[in-house]
Amino acid sequence: MGFTKTLLIGLSAGLSLNLGFGFARADQLPLVDKTRPNVVFVLTDDQDLHLDSLQYMPFVRKHLIEKGTSFNKHYCTTALCCPSRVTLWTGRVPHNTNVTDVSPPYGGYPKFVNQSLNDNYFPVWLQQAGYNNYYTGKLFNAHTVLNYNDPYPRGYTGSDFLLDPFTYEFLNSTFQRNQEAPRSYEGEYSTDVMAEKAYGFLDDAVRDLENSPFFLTVAPIGPHANVHTTVYSETNKTSVFTEPIPAKRHEHLFKDVKVPRTKNFNPDQPSGANWLLDLPQQNQSNIDYNDHFYRQRLRSLQAVDELVDGLFTRLEEYGILENTYFVYSSDNGYHIGQHRLQPGKACGYEEDINVPLIIRGPGIAENQETNIVTSHTDLAPTFLELLGIPLRDDFDGRPIPLTAEGLKRPENSRREHVNVEFWGGAIGEGIYEPQVHPNHTYKAVRLSSPEYSLYYSVWCNNEHELYDMTVDPGQLHNLLAADGSPLEGEALIAGRSVSSVVSRLDALLFVLKSCKGDTCREPWKQLHPAGNVETLADALRTGYDEFYAEQTGVNFEYCAAGYIIDAEGPMWETDSLMTRDGAPWYEWV
Known part of the structure; x- marks a missing residue:
């Protein structure tokens, strides 16, 4: 039997709609327990x-x-x-x-x-x-x-x-x-x-x-x-x-x-x-x-x-x-x-x-x-x-x-990052582009603080994007070449070179791409277990340059329509942190 709306559920056009029951005055309500609040949530x-x-x-x-x-x-x-x-x-x-x-x-x-x-x-x-x-x-x-x-x-x-x-x-x-x-x-x-x-x-x-x-x-x-x-x-x-x-x-x-x-x-x-x-x-x-x-x-x-x-x-x-x-x-x-x-x-x-x-x-x-x-x-x-x-x-x-x-707390003391991810295709709506764009899978991180405003992403074809949204809020000027290398002549970000910033963002995104629980909430702590780095500003200290130069970044094996581990490339592991003479790096930096 072919699917039709009439066959499956019937039509109700012309039926009156009267689902409300009328609401009572406050003095007509039952005794209310006000120790536990109510919630109304409108989600558009x-x-x-x-x-x-x-x-x-x-x-x-x-x-x-x-x-x-x-x-x-x-x-x-x-x-x-x-x-x-x-x-x-x-x-x-x-x-x-x-x-x-x-x-x-x-x-x-x-x-x-x-x-x-x-x-x-x-x-x-x-x-x-x-x-x-x-x-x-x-x-x-x-x-x-x-x-x-x-x-x-x-x-x-x-x-x-x-x-x-x-x-x-x-x-x-x-x-x-x-x-x-x-x-x-x-x-x-x-x-x-x-x-x-x-x-x-x-x-x-x-x-x-x-x-x-x-x-x-x-x-x-x-x-x-x-x-x-x-x-x-x-x-x-x-x-x-x-x-x-x-x-x-x-x-x-x-x-x-x-x-x-x-x-x-x-x-x-x-x-x-x-x-x-x-x-x-x-x-x-x-x-x-x-x-x-x-x-x-x-x-x-x-x-x-x-x-x-x-x-x-x-x-x-x-x-x-x-x-x-x-x-x-x-x-x-x-x-x-x-x-x-x-x-x-x-x-x-x-x-x-x-x-x-x-x-x-x-x-x-x-x-x-x-x-x-x-x-x-x-x-x-x-x-x-x-x-x-x-x-x-x-x-x-x-x-x-x-x-x-x-x-009243400083706006970057709680958290400054959001990890963003997508798999599959993107569809254009309306009459001018009723088609799906494939290979739209990507990983990204958005950082916002009083000191900087950044968006960094890696697509499944391994093209890279970085926007300094303090000066480019419309995200029009990608600071990176497709392979992730900085374009020449770009300004500093938070007082450091673009390459220095990217090395930190790449490590951060690498942690976030497979994070769970505390790792999602405090990703810098995975990179700095001593707890002395909580923000990108902390991570940009010059003493960490060698460490970040050695870190693995996000790299896709291929574009997948869903979360398929084989396509995701290398995953974060805490034992990947650099050591020297058997000591974890954060003890000798």
Whole structure:
């Protein structure tokens, strides 16, 4: 029997949507245990930080930015939906979850299940700690109308998940509630459907506050591209990526808005490495379409903005806002035209990996910004610490400091690095480049401190990139030749030559490419076990030049579509450290 939406799940066009139950006044609520806080987490899909999308969300600004703390240096470790979300819910980087793609065999919900992660991730830990846990929206890619119950995702008191192949169809979504069969909402706007579901779960959570606090996640698809799948089975699909679709009430907005014309927008000269160097400059028709694509993203976010306002309105009516943390983020960032790229993600550049993170709640500083470096590996540890749940030994991240006192620490004393990784291909979205660029696998490290701002990467074809983002924030001027050797005539970085800096970054990235736990959090300690080096600035001391000249760097054997050890090249081993007369190097330097 051929697959059709009607045959599998039926149509519900024209059915009224009334999932909320109305919310009670604070004086009508049951006795609330305020010793344990609640959390509302809104997780958008592909939302940028560098293309100004937050500036067009007045309710996010009113309720979150002006009443909470914005983390300007928050990063995903893989700029792709499913690997990023698995990292977020496990506190582990993709090479440790081995979920590295959006679909099998290297990723997606089936890979998540096969890695035994359905029994060992944040929702399960949350329930074990006595929290009611509710979720509506997108969970993972390849979570479908065919496998939604094979098995059901664990850890939820109430769930209503978007399902593939209809996840990204703004006007043709399919949701699957609790243990029920999937249901179609054809003709209804996806974010509005989800908002009602979120409000209903909030009602449920409040009714049981006397017994359990709650964690509510709302994961809309905006501002992701609209994706229409024309052929679908478990092993084959044909999908078309076009611009997002806004709600009817928002179609008229932002008529003259364009993609920010930064220096790296459609530059006169190609930039980057690998296949990016072959990208042609976009013509005016292409630019006009990308501006339209950008406006559609902003329009699609207006329903998300209204959803945020609706959640805050209800929290205030319930009288529980003062005991609730509200967190706003996105799985990964997005580019449109930067480096001549068509709309999309998957690159290691700042537009794709630096994502929104805003937190409001008890003890959180209001209307504050911080440049403390954080990543998605830190969110699960942060949530556990906020809720008084013991941290886990296998976390690759650590709790984010949230209080005003914690934020006063020097911004490089906590951590200055984020390891970034990717496997497989990169897809261009929209009408001008519906193709996959293969051999897009790379390892990278992003460092940010008051003294320097750097991005260093090694691609699977072993081409290298280094950008001094203090003077080149758009990452247009690669300081390295393809083989990793410094180009002539480049300026100093942090007072040292480019070659001296690269030798340190190469050793750091070599440790990070296979790190686990403490090694991910404190990679310099692997290179300097005495603990006297905690930052790149420490490592740049001239006394360490000989040591770093001898260290192994990242080198791929071949380009692979997933995390295949044979392709990864040499791996870090502590016994590879240089010795002299039997003594470890750090005792004689």
